[in-house]
Amino acid sequence: MSAPGHHSDRAATRLLHAGAPALRDGAGPVNVPVVRTSTVRFASQQELDARHHRRAAGERIATYGRHGLDTHQALEDALTTLEGGHRAFLAPSGLSAITLVLLGLLGPGDHALVSDSVYAPVRRVDKTLLQRLGITLEYFSPAHDDLDARIRPETRLVYLESPSSLLFEVLDLPRLTAIARARGVPVAVDNTWSGGWFLQPLRLGANLSIQASTKYIAGHSDVMQGAVVVDSPALAERIASAHEALGLTVGADDAYLALRGLRTLPVRLAQHERNATEVAQWLQAHPQVGRVFYPALPEDPGHALWRRDFSGASGLVSFALRGGDASRAAAFVDALRLFALGASWGGYESLALIAAPERLREHRSWQGDAPVIRLHIGLEDPRDLLADLDQAFHLTLA
Numbered sequence: 367m368s369a370p371g372h373h374s375d376r377a378a379t380r381l382l383h384a385g386a387p388a389l390r391d392g393a394g395p396v397n398v399p400v401v402r403t404s405t406v407r408f409a410s411q412q413e414l415d416a417r418h419h420r421r422a423a424g425e426r427i428a429t430y431g432r433h434g435l436d437t438h439q440a441l442e443d444a445l446t447t448l449e450g451g452h453r454a455f456l457a458p459s460g461l462s463a464i465t466l467v468l469l470g471l472l473g474p475g476d477h478a479l480v481s482d483s484v485y486a487p488v489r490r491v492d493k494t495l496l497q498r499l500g501i502t503l504e505y506f507s508p509a510h511d512d513l514d515a516r517i518r519p520e521t522r523l524v525y526l527e528s529p530s531s532l533l534f535e536v537l538d539l540p541r542l543t544a545i546a547r548a549r550g551v552p553v554a555v556d557n558t559w560s561g562g563w564f565l566q567p568l569r570l571g572a573n574l575s576i577q578a579s580t581k582y583i584a585g586h587s588d589v590m591q592g593a594v595v596v597d598s599p600a601l602a603e604r605i606a607s608a609h610e611a612l613g614l615t616v617g618a619d620d621a622y623l624a625l626r627g628l629r630t631l632p633v634r635l636a637q638h639e640r641n642a643t644e645v646a647q648w649l650q651a652h653p654q655v656g657r658v659f660y661p662a663l664p665e666d667p668g669h670a671l672w673r674r675d676f677s678g679a680s681g682l683v684s685f686a687l688r689g690g691d692a693s694r695a696a697a698f699v700d701a702l703r704l705f706a707l708g709a710s711w712g713g714y715e716s717l718a719l720i721a722a723p724e725r726l727r728e729h730r731s732w733q734g735d736a737p738v739i740r741l742h743i744g745l746e747d748p749r750d751l752l753a754d755l756d757q758a759f760h761l762t763l764a
């Protein structure tokens with residue numbers, strides 16, 4: 367047999383075999399070994415010098431434990447394949463991957479435009495770190511504002527998230543990236559919602575794709591991790607130097623778990639989508655529900671863009687209660703038995719979370735004041751999920 371990855375160009379096949387180890391002496395394991403180390407040994411001073419030199423010239427060569435060896439490189443290769451990029455960088459969390467991009471591309475006096483429905487901790491990074499460094503983030507509403515008119519001479523980054531992670535606003539990425547490109551401004555997209563499987567932002571003109579691998583890529587609620595995939599050697603150089611300066615590293619065991627998660631990403635996401643669609647449709651017909659947010663529903667405002675740009679929908683569904691206040695929303699999530707109460711998502715299990723009202727007010731696309739509950743629809747039998755929601759509605763009728 368030829369090397370894995372040569373059988374087909376189809377995405378699922380490429381993802382399954384990306385980063386597979388080469389055979390040695392005619393045999394070997396399916397999976398890359400977990401290579402833990404804190405340092406790298408060299409055969410000679412000449413070899414050490416040569417490798418340091420190649421690394422300094424931009425090659426992906428480990429000269430120290432922090433850079434990661436076989437396991438890390440296999441995961442980076444698989445992520446690069448997944449996102450259709452040039453090179454991937456691993457980070458210890460999704461948030462640190464975001465901070466890596468912001469610190470890698472922005473400096474004192476620089477300005478960045480950020481979509482207003484962005485993952486909320488980005489605003490905290492802005493307030494606690496970026497402002498102190500003289501970096502200005504400006505939040506804009508992609509649906510209401512003209513991006514072109516907001517780009518300034520000192521704008522160095524457009525930062526987007528699509529769909530957003532509370533109300534799943536779908537952005538017109540090809541239009542936004544075309545505007546930024548025409549002005550020479552790189553575009554980063556937080557692509558966590560799609561797991562990298564249902565959307566490849568780099569194919570729609572973005573330059574960096576960010577993943578909280580903690581979510582669908584790891585897929586089992588047992589790893590914290592992030593990744594940045596870049597589209598060019600020039601951006602790889604910028605991100606590599608920030609990555610090195612920040613000392614970011616990921617343990618080999620966690621890199622292994624993320625790679626293992628990637629192998630089943632397409633099948634898990636397909637089931638999340640089926641289950642979530644069933645729950646979203648059920649909620650839509652429920653008299654206690656005012657509105658459902660799920661881009662795969664034809665009634666969702668982002669549906670047309672989603673259909674054009676995405677190949678599927680993940681397991682996140684939000685809904686606004688019809689009537690009731692924050693205490694009713696709290697009673698509802700307390701009444702759930704199968705859905706755990708908690709942040710995050712992307713594991714095999716179902717979760718519920720009340721969307722903080724102050725966060726919703728930051729999104730100009732929706733200004734309703736009914737409480738919003740976000741569900742992550744896991745891989746349980748959807749009949750059990752519907753039964754759990756049903757009993758919670760009955761217990762907490764408005």
Ligand SMILES: *Cc1c(COP(=O)(O)O)cnc(C)c1O
Nearest residue numbers: 459460461485531558578580591
């Ligand atoms: C969870 C999440 C992150 C942050 O990932 P962590 O690994 O939890 O730090 C970033 N972006 C989005 C959209 C997320 O959902």
